[in-house]
Amino acid sequence: MKARATIHRDFALAQIDDRLYSAFIEHMGRAIYSGIYEPGHPTANPQGFRQDVLELVRNLNIPVIRYPGGNFVSAYKWEDGIGPKEDRPVRLDLAWRSKETNQVGINEFAQWAKDADIEMMLAVNLGTRGIEEARNFVEYCNHTSGTYWSDLRRSHGVDEPYGVKMWCLGNEMDGPWQIGHMEAKEYGRLADETSKAVKAFGGGIETVVCGSSNDGMPTYPDWERQVLEECYENVDYISLHKYFGNSSHDSLNYFAKIDETGRYIQAIGGVIDFVKAKKRAKNDVFICFDEWNVWYHKREQDAKNWRSWDWPEAPELLEEDYNLEDALLVGGLLNEFIRRSDRVKIACIAQLVNVIAPIRAEKGGAAWATSIYYPYQFASLYGRGTALNVAVNGPRYDADAAHDVNYLDVAAVLSPDGTSITIFAINRSLDETMELDIALQGFEGLKLVEHKVMGGTSAEARVANTSAAPDRIKPRKGEKLAVGDDGIKGELPAFSYNMIRLS
Numbered sequence: 328m329k330a331r332a333t334i335h336r337d338f339a340l341a342q343i344d345d346r347l348y349s350a351f352i353e354h355m356g357r358a359i360y361s362g363i364y365e366p367g368h369p370t371a372n373p374q375g376f377r378q379d380v381l382e383l384v385r386n387l388n389i390p391v392i393r394y395p396g397g398n399f400v401s402a403y404k405w406e407d408g409i410g411p412k413e414d415r416p417v418r419l420d421l422a423w424r425s426k427e428t429n430q431v432g433i434n435e436f437a438q439w440a441k442d443a444d445i446e447m448m449l450a451v452n453l454g455t456r457g458i459e460e461a462r463n464f465v466e467y468c469n470h471t472s473g474t475y476w477s478d479l480r481r482s483h484g485v486d487e488p489y490g491v492k493m494w495c496l497g498n499e500m501d502g503p504w505q506i507g508h509m510e511a512k513e514y515g516r517l518a519d520e521t522s523k524a525v526k527a528f529g530g531g532i533e534t535v536v537c538g539s540s541n542d543g544m545p546t547y548p549d550w551e552r553q554v555l556e557e558c559y560e561n562v563d564y565i566s567l568h569k570y571f572g573n574s575s576h577d578s579l580n581y582f583a584k585i586d587e588t589g590r591y592i593q594a595i596g597g598v599i600d601f602v603k604a605k606k607r608a609k610n611d612v613f614i615c616f617d618e619w620n621v622w623y624h625k626r627e628q629d630a631k632n633w634r635s636w637d638w639p640e641a642p643e644l645l646e647e648d649y650n651l652e653d654a655l656l657v658g659g660l661l662n663e664f665i666r667r668s669d670r671v672k673i674a675c676i677a678q679l680v681n682v683i684a685p686i687r688a689e690k691g692g693a694a695w696a697t698s699i700y701y702p703y704q705f706a707s708l709y710g711r712g713t714a715l716n717v718a719v720n721g722p723r724y725d726a727d728a729a730h731d732v733n734y735l736d737v738a739a740v741l742s743p744d745g746t747s748i749t750i751f752a753i754n755r756s757l758d759e760t761m762e763l764d765i766a767l768q769g770f771e772g773l774k775l776v777e778h779k780v781m782g783g784t785s786a787e788a789r790v791a792n793t794s795a796a797p798d799r800i801k802p803r804k805g806e807k808l809a810v811g812d813d814g815i816k817g818e819l820p821a822f823s824y825n826m827i828r829l830s
């Protein structure tokens with residue numbers, strides 16, 4: 328099949344916020360315990376953090392990490408995780424029927440985030456708690472000294488405040504599964520008052536109010552309207568979540584869910600504009616897509632397990648083995664965020680280690696990158712700057728999730744200094760090579776710096792990376808594209824992800 332695309336230097340869509348490539352980690356399964364933290368592991372530092380995992384994390388250049396939950400946060404007492412470790416209580420985590428030892432709390436996590444060079448975005452519990460705990464948590468984290476909570480932090484050995492800028496007002500409060508689930512208006516009121524209290528600390532704090540848990544929720548998109556009508560002027564972002572699966576083994580429909588996600592973003596963009604106009608508001612609210620990823624391979628089995636198990640400590644949960652198709656989905660979704668970067672300012676891959684994650688880590692053993700690690704890494708490294716419009720003229724298909732879907736999924740980003748352009752291109756066809764012709768206008772003299780490909784070989788099709796075979800799915804050098812004065816010409820292998828960098 329053949330596809331043509333045109334990119335012009337001046338046809339900018341939006342300035343991409345670096346936080347589009349953020350991540351999320353929750354006290355859940357083996358994400359924290361035996362994921363990032365495992366005292367006694369051969370690579371653990373004196374604080375118990377695994378350096379093999381940290382290195383994989385660092386190589387992703389993640390700007391922001393959302394913590395500590397997720398469903399977990401809605402019954403969490405952050406105070407359980409401060410002070411001498413031996414005095415910390417063990418609690419039952421009601422979200423995942425597990426035991427929480429509280430050996431990692433805010434101060435340990437902040438140290439890890441600092442070592443990883445990532446800024447924290449913290450969530451407060453609006454399920455079982457409210458404004459009081461939120462203000463105490465902010466004071467503990469952000470106030471310098473001379474008050475109960477700030478001096479308590481100092482007594483725990485942390486003199487400098489963390490200055491956390493981004494605060495999430497609860498998690499998935501529209502979901503009946505959420506501890507403390509609320510009706511939209513009720514939650515909107517609480518979010519409004521909590522946001523005001525949190526922002527009263529100053530320092531340019533930004534808050535994220537909960538939107539829908541996914542676009543299949545019966546309350547979507549009226550939830551967003553009602554919530555924003557209560558709190559629009561006092562919040563900065565509304566969160567969206569969505570997880571992807573392909574249980575029916577229909578790859579083209581799986582990829583069409585990316586277009587469906589585009590509609591989700593567009594619809595919430597419309598709701599934001601509606602509420603802004605209705606309130607005659609001056610401020611803007613953007614989208615924080617703070618949970619997204621592939622989650623289906625072991626979903627049913629996991630659900631059976633955790634609903635019946637006897638409160639284990641750091642159990643195996645949501646440890647998905649990702650294949651090539653999942654890497655294409657993740658690359659495509661990142662493309663969609665780039666194309667929608669006028670609305671979406673923050674997005675967090677959910678999650679980071681072991682639990683639906685780009686990084687896996689065996690207890691006591693090796694850490695490795697899953698297939699989805701690479702498209703996320705390329706987007707994070709080279710997807711910063713200006714999102715450019717790409718006009719695509721190529722074959723299309725219809726699927727259940729969306730109609731008129733392009734076989735070529737493409738996004739283009741002009742680097743901040745304007746000297747290079749990166750194109751992320753996916754050939755969604757399962758079996759046909761794509762003859763590609765990208766016209767580049769306003770980019771005379773650019774040369775091909777790098778072309779990385781994932782896919783196009785049968786060896787990669789149905790496998791996943793494991794601790795024993797961590798390199799089964801890995802980008803390799805592409806050899807079938809040429810760059811001339813008028814653009815890029817050549818072939819994309821069937822079922823492939825491509826990162827093409829010109830400078």
Ligand code: AHR
Pocket residue numbers: 353396397398399498499540618677678
């Ligand atoms: O990321 C796993 C879970 O998915 C989170 O705890 C929750 O917010 C969502 O439903």
